[in-house]
Amino acid sequence: MNTKILFLGDFFLKEFYNIKLPIECVKYPFILNLEGPISNRGKPTPEKISLVMREGIFEKVFNNSLPVAVSLSNNHIMDYGNEAFEDTLINLNKLGVKYFGAGRPEDNYNNPLIITVGDIKVALLGYCYALYYEQIKHVKGLRYGPAPLEIKRIKKDIKNLNNTVDRIVVSLHWGIEESNFPSKEQVFLARKIVDIGADCVISHHAHAVQPVEKYKNKIIAYNLGNFIFSDFIVSCFDNSGSLKGYYKKKQRWWNKSSIGIFIDLATLSFDIYFLYFDGCQVKVKDSFFHRYVNFNLENNLAKLDKLISNNIKLKRLVNIIFNNIERPKIPSIKSILNFLQILTQDQ
Numbered sequence: 001m002n003t004k005i006l007f008l009g010d011f012f013l014k015e016f017y018n019i020k021l022p023i024e025c026v027k028y029p030f031i032l033n034l035e036g037p038i039s040n041r042g043k044p045t046p047e048k049i050s051l052v053m054r055e056g057i058f059e060k061v062f063n064n065s066l067p068v069a070v071s072l073s074n075n076h077i078m079d080y081g082n083e084a085f086e087d088t089l090i091n092l093n094k095l096g097v098k099y100f101g102a103g104r105p106e107d108n109y110n111n112p113l114i115i116t117v118g119d120i121k122v123a124l125l126g127y128c129y130a131l132y133y134e135q136i137k138h139v140k141g142l143r144y145g146p147a148p149l150e151i152k153r154i155k156k157d158i159k160n161l162n163n164t165v166d167r168i169v170v171s172l173h174w175g176i177e178e179s180n181f182p183s184k185e186q187v188f189l190a191r192k193i194v195d196i197g198a199d200c201v202i203s204h205h206a207h208a209v210q211p212v213e214k215y216k217n218k219i220i221a222y223n224l225g226n227f228i229f230s231d232f233i234v235s236c237f238d239n240s241g242s243l244k245g246y247y248k249k250k251q252r253w254w255n256k257s258s259i260g261i262f263i264d265l266a267t268l269s270f271d272i273y274f275l276y277f278d279g280c281q282v283k284v285k286d287s288f289f290h291r292y293v294n295f296n297l298e299n300n301l302a303k304l305d306k307l308i309s310n311n312i313k314l315k316r317l318v319n320i321i322f323n324n325i326e327r328p329k330i331p332s333i334k335s336i337l338n339f340l341q342i343l344t345q346d347q
Contacts (some may be wrong), residue, residue, distance in 0.1 A: 003118035003266040005068075006030040006273075007169075007202045009224035009258040012076075016057045020281035022143065024273050025260060026065035029117060032227055033125070033173070033204040034058075034070040034077070034099075039087035042080030045139055050079035053200065055087070059095055061228070066097050069113055073101025073126030073146040074173040074204065078136070085144045101126020101171060102146040109147035111157055114165060123161050126171040127154060129205070132248045149174060152190065158197040165264050170198040175206040175223055178315050179225040180254065180292040181307045182210055182222040187297055195216045199268060202261065211295045212261065219270060223290075225258030226251065228277050251277075252322070254315065257289040 006028050012035040013019075013059050026274035036051035038058055044050035060065065070092065078085055085102070100113035101124075112123040114257055135144070147153065148170060158168060175182060182190075190201045200219045203210075210223035231250050260273035272293060276285040300307070 002028065002294050003120050004028050004264050005117050005122075005201075006162070007221070007224065007261045007263065007345050008032040008275075009227035009260075010035045010066075010074075010207065010229055011058075011070075011227055012229050013053060013061060014230050016060050017280075019061055021062070021065070022275075022282055022284045024262075024284055025282060025306070026062070028262070029068040030260075031069045031071065032067055033074060033171070033224075034072055035074055035204075035229070036076040037078070037080050037084035037088040038091045039080060039084035040229040041135070042082075042084035042086055043343065044197055045068045045136060047138065048079065048135065052080045052084060055091060059347060061251065066095055066310050069100065069115060069124060070173070070202070071101045071124075071126040071171045071173070072099050072103075073109070073128045073171060075128055075135070075146070077102050077131045078142060078145055079310050082141070082143050086119070096346075100124045100217040101128070101173075103144055105145070107159070109145070111147055112161065117265055120167060121246070122167045122169060122265060123165040124169050124171065125157055127173065129172075129174040139298055146173070151189065154193055157195050159251060161197075167199045167282075168197055169202060170201045171204045172203040174203060175210070175234050176308055176312070177206055177309045178208055178254070180208050180210055180289065180311050181295070181304055183302050183308065184304045185314040186222065187304075190222065191215050191219045194220065200261075200263065204329060207255050209259055209289055209292050212259070212293050212299055213297055217268065219261070219268060220261065221259070223263050224261065226255050226277065227260075227275065228282060229255060230279070250326075251279075252315070253287065254289045257287045259290065327337055 008030055010033045038053050040055050044340035073189045100110050103288055111125045114123050127149035151259050193201055194215055202221050203223050206223040207226050209225040212221045227272055256277045258275045260275055262271040273284055274290045275287045277286050
């Protein structure tokens, strides 16, 4: 009897085109993070980068091999308001894809979702970093949202399961974007969630691969990276709905690298698939940025802040250099000063 399940990273696709998926990603039940609503309705959230996937894209990509469930607990699921969120649930229900981690507070944000894999009963819980709520506090009338990442809430949700399931998987949307390292605070919090009762902590949001560790024989994956994430135009609107500005977000090598955690829920043994999305297909392929998966956090806790700073600084420099190569132009004084600041600053 199959007791294995695959956890994949972030999914966002601006428009449909044929994407070839490896057999490893669709052979067994899998779960991913749906990074934005599925809808043809709604208005973008003001003063925020807003993402939306138009109806029909999601099911076409996966065809007859849809995920068994998706996490909706992220900072983009409410980008186009109540209507788009409701459409997302309607579309997922039509496809038979279950979901968790976002919804109405009175429904506990659709936590937990309980599924059965083989003969293993699994509870899935999803939470989004609490700072997100500070970023959208100006938005009025939202009836839904992702579950806030609060340790008291997580502890209560796990306790309420009251030994009614065999495994508990906690999905966290958190971390420093573009970083290949979690912060020391994240390490402590993830381990605390295991101490509370979680068997697996599976995380998203950084858009870069981060370490995987075994802690007290449980699994913590600090960030899976982008499973499928297309280049897109980043747009920001003001309160009147007028476009304030935009730029193209090009996915770099670290954004295209991700991992899949293939877990046997009976034993908590696992395998890691090194994945790379080249824009046309997802390949089972090792890359330079996958090396962070085996990074020893325990021996480097004191160094994490510095490692994060250097890691992000390097990527900013790479982005500046390649943006100028791809779109050559005479640099402005402001861009030169920004470049020099990145070189010299001690973040």
